[in-house]
Amino acid sequence: MLTKKERKALGIGKDQGKAILRNARISSRKVKIVLDLIKNKPLEEAYAIVKFTPKAASEILYKLLKSAEANAVNNNGLNKDVLYVADAVASQGPTLKRMRPRAQGRGFRINKRTSNITVVLKEKK
Template identity: 50%
Template sequence: MANGHRSQIKRDRNSRKDNRPSAKLSFARIPVQKACFVMDAIRGKDVAVAEGILAYNTRYASGVILKLLKSAVANAENNNGMNPANLYVAECRADNGPVMKRIHPRAQGRAYRILKRECHLTIVLDEKKADAE
């Protein structure tokens, strides 16, 4: 059983809220595996470097993720007052979304199933720590 009443559990969870700037895209028409190839390339990189990687990547997912990255940078600038030059991609992930099931007719009355996968993309930014030199 859980420790404490559910209102207390919610209060504790909300007190530890993550205040880093982020952007989320739900129900993107990209399979998770294909989105992860691009996400892995930008994880931990500076925003300028990540934008360059995404701009010259030929995968379809890179265009969608570039748009999401720019949205996260705008959120950091407008909502948190952060300098875009000091930002880096702290966390990025692609989670499974719903799967659209379609039918492809085949010979002799058979039907093959086609799975059109979706994913939820999340990018979290953070500011670089200033070196104490």
Template identity: 45%
Template sequence: MATESKEEVMEAKASARHVRVSPQKARRVVDLIRGKAATDAVTVLTFAPQSASEPVKKVLESAIANARVKADRESVAFDERNLVITAAFVDEGPTMKRFRPRAQGRAGRINKRTSHITVVVAQPENTKGAR
């Protein structure tokens, strides 16, 4: 019986890998939207001043689209307004190492960091049959 209730929760995931923004900066933006309704989170990201909000918004919109496709495939009623961000996290990607000349023949290393951004949206069970 526990497996039946698990299957009822529709969950969709999207991720962007090797995004050229540092994970620290991307996490500041992801923390703004975690746990919110998906439509509210898109609005927040649209007007957020951080440059990392654009790739995070793209990933969120992709997760919403993935949920729509998944609902169509399973012939389940879909309402974008019921989606909630259940998980959103940023992992560190590979770092590109670059060198810049410094004084007296030395070289200073510059780390160009990348991020792996992942967003999971789900339709909670209690709002599923409400509409």
């Protein structure tokens, strides 16, 4: 695994726009449903899919796509018109563990799951 300094020296990551959201308060299972819809799609089509998909993760992913686009265009000088969603991953983040009172003095656990979401945009060759 290369360190950040080594990656920068090699110029890795200059041909893409990347945005990462950590500890989003939504289960990664729910996010993966929408991510599968936008993988390998042009950026404008991905925006349309996310905007009109009635899922909880859609609003989060719309903002993440905007951020990845801004990183690609402003930081790396890529052309907005030929960007596409090269990679989109949601992995499980830390789980918040809560207790729910139950009958006879017992307590049941509630797992409030979080996710780490990554979106990578690249130029279509």
